[in-house]
Amino acid sequence: MLFSWLKNRRRRRILAEPFSSTWEEALQQNVGHLAFLSETERYKLRQATHIFLAEKRFEGCRGLEITDEVRVTIAASACILILGMNGFYFDNVQTVLVYPDEFLVPERRPITDELAVEGEAVHLGEAHWHGPVIVAWNEALKGAREPGYGQNLIFHEFAHQLDMLNGEPDGVPVIHEITLRHRWAEVMEREYDRLCEAADRRQKTLLDPYGANSPAEFFAVVTECFFDLPWDLERRHTELYGVLRDYFNQDPARWPRPQ
Numbered sequence: 498m499l500f501s502w503l504k505n506r507r508r509r510r511i512l513a514e515p516f517s518s519t520w521e522e523a524l525q526q527n528v529g530h531l532a533f534l535s536e537t538e539r540y541k542l543r544q545a546t547h548i549f550l551a552e553k554r555f556e557g558c559r560g561l562e563i564t565d566e567v568r569v570t571i572a573a574s575a576c577i578l579i580l581g582m583n584g585f586y587f588d589n590v591q592t593v594l595v596y597p598d599e600f601l602v603p604e605r606r607p608i609t610d611e612l613a614v615e616g617e618a619v620h621l622g623e624a625h626w627h628g629p630v631i632v633a634w635n636e637a638l639k640g641a642r643e644p645g646y647g648q649n650l651i652f653h654e655f656a657h658q659l660d661m662l663n664g665e666p667d668g669v670p671v672i673h674e675i676t677l678r679h680r681w682a683e684v685m686e687r688e689y690d691r692l693c694e695a696a697d698r699r700q701k702t703l704l705d706p707y708g709a710n711s712p713a714e715f716f717a718v719v720t721e722c723f724f725d726l727p728w729d730l731e732r733r734h735t736e737l738y739g740v741l742r743d744y745f746n747q748d749p750a751r752w753p754r755p756q
Contacts, residue, residue, distance in 0.1 A: 505584075511551045516543050520550075523569035529644040530577050530724070533752035538580055545576035548586045553593055561597045561634060571595070571632065574641045574651035577724060578659065581746025590658055592629040599633050622650050624657035626665060640725075645755050647726040648705060656720035660713055668712030672744060681740050688737045689715045703733050728754050 524531060524546070531539060549572040557563045571593060579585055604618040623631040632650055640649035660666045668685060672678040689712055695702045696709040703726070708718030722730045723741045727749035731738040742748050 508548055508586075511548055512544055514547075516547055517565075519565045520546070520569045523566045524573055527566065527570040527638060527641050528573045529642055530574075532755075533644075533749070534580075541580050542573060542576055545579060545586055546573045549576055552586065552588075553590060555593050555595060558594050558596045558600070558631075561595055563595065567595060567634060570641050571637055571651055574637065574649070575655040578652060578655055578720065578745065587655065587658055589627075589662055590630055590655075594629050594631040595637075596631070596633050598635045600631070622654045624654045624661070624666075626661045630654050630658060644725055647703065647722045647729075649721050649725050652721045652724055653717045656717040657713065659720075660716055666713035666716075668714075668716040670716070670744065674743075677740065677743050680736075681744065684736045684740050685712070685715070688719070688734060703729055724749055727752065 524543070531542070534542060546569060550568055553572070555563045555568050555571075557567075561567075575587060579587065599619050599621055601617040602620050602623070620631075621633045621636045625631075632654060636650045640646075640651060657666055659670045660668060662671045663669070668689070669681065672681055689708070692702060692704055692706065692715065693709045696706040704715075704722055705718045708715040719730075719737060719741060723738065723745070727738070730741075731750040738750065742750075
């Protein structure tokens with residue numbers, strides 16, 4: 498109780514400070530979703546971004562300079578996901594590592610039960626349980642500036658962080674309402690199986706086939722689509738859209754569709 502009171506008092510102090518003109522410029526220039534939001538939602542986004550910037554540490558990797566543009570673009574994009582979650586600002590994330598572009602991570606690829614090949618894999622982003630979010634700046638900027646393609650790196654990685662609020666990523670975030678929890682299990686399992694079957698057959702799908710890798714990746718992929726192509730998701734995957742709408746407490750299919 499005391500910790501919560503202190504946290505809320507600290508956040509009130511943060512919001513008492515002005516949202517700087519430099520931040521506003523980056524928001525207007527780089528965050529395309531801003532044009533979809535109502536005035537109330539834009540106000541909430543600025544507040545959430547302000548708190549996110551105050552509470553998270555950004556670190557540049559491989560020589561990248563962390564500017565206000567980098568920080569605001571990533572923070573505001575992440576906070577779009579939580580506009581319907583009052584009082585939550587990705588409290589489980591402390592650090593965001595930003596590379597200029599794709600980066601290499603160690604990879605161990607099993608060949609048999611006893612043999613594996615050691616190597617490196619190219620990544621654009623990662624989200625770690627009890628650890629940082631890692632993103633490639635060029636890809637984060639592209640997704641933020643050009644909404645409407647169904648893919649957004651920041652949405653993807655921060656969806657993983659929502660998933661990990663209750664432990665290792667498994668595609669099931671914290672859902673308190675029992676009825677929604679049951680609907681979620683039924684609909685997500687069915688839609689995941691549907692995507693896996695389509696991926697096996699190499700069929701074209703609205704959802705990124707990458708989501709067929711695991712239920713955790715499926716949740717991240719459908720989150721991207723929910724916020725970036727909500728109109729198509731509602732039309733083609735109505736029940737899936739419905740459980741996401743009720744979980745995020747947002748209805749982006751009501752946003753004006755870009756021409």
